[in-house]
Amino acid sequence: MVLACIVQFAQVILRTFYDPECIVIFEALMRHGRKHNEDLANILHLKSQQTKRIITRLTEDHLVNQIMVKNERGAGKKEGIEYFIDFHEFLDVVRQRLNMMYDMAESSQMKKSKEIVYVCPRCGEKYSELEVQFNEIDPQTNLFLCNECHSQLIEDETEQKTPDDKNLETDDKKQSQNTGDQNNIQQKHALTDLEIISDLLEQLDEVDRQIKEQFQLKEEKAQYEIGGVKTQGPDSWKDPFEIEGH
């Protein structure tokens, strides 16, 4: 049986990055194991061209694998390509992609931190998010002070912003006023992507930990069996990657 945590993690990944039709196909393969495209189409009451198109996308993304099945001794089994999920490969692919996304989100956050976000209303001196972290803060208002003339800095309104950014900023401002935490205003929305990805990477670490635990159980069981004390061996070993009945 596939470990529950792997199934849950796969569902989270599909829901985060894929549209509903991909989710439907992926979940059908999780439930039913290896299947021909036509069988999948039948199960889901969809046209086979439709399922084929979706499954091609999933195989191109390496989330679903395919295997060529030959008709063995006329056993009534259909020839052709069967599709299945190799959870081992699935986790590897997802890990690689999340790491790549993490790097990208991090560098875009770095870029953002270098943009000009504060300006001095008196002398016109400008500061990026990164620079301003080293400025003095007015202990009464909690606002940054200009290095040149000690005036309170204001946010740079000349910067081009999308309406979305503006909305987020308003929310952030409210929050920061409540907590008195001026430093985080601009960083918050750049962090969103990074936070989502870090959270997924944390979930993946937990999945890895549980898989490791399963393999340790297997080893312990084998050790007990070598010693001839079968009854005391942990009996709960199951291949964490195996779909039941396949």
Ligand SMILES: [Zn+2]
């Ligand atoms: Zn100034």
